[in-house]
């Protein structure tokens with residue numbers, strides 16, 4: 806009857822069935838049929854995602870936007886610098902996550918990724934204490 810009536814809602818199914826039949830636990834049976842129907846399941850609204858997703862437009866050119874992060878693998882600290890448009894990535898091993906170490910690693914890897922006389926760049930970092938210290942004492946000598 807659910808398929809013959811072109812997949813009615815639970816309320817509509819209940820009205821149609823009650824016109825001709827009487828059964829115990831009719832609402833539960835209708836609810837089970839509607840919930841297990843693939844067509845009805847595919848037409849249900851999806852729940853809203855918990856976290857809002859956001860994105861930024863891609864950069865206008867290559868070599869002006871980077872992302873830096875520190876990874877821990879096999880008890881080693883790896884400083885990673887990735888160009889956001891091309892995903893070209895360079896990395897180096899670092900001894901600790903102090904701001905001076907991170908600053909030196911960034912200063913060592915940036916010239917490999919962009920020309921020294923090139924335009925200023927934007928480096929996105931996580932709010933780790935070492936990176937925050939770099940941002941607080943950031944000056945033009947770094948890049």
Ligand SMILES: [Zn+2]
Nearest residue numbers: 812842844845
């Ligand atoms: Zn259905």
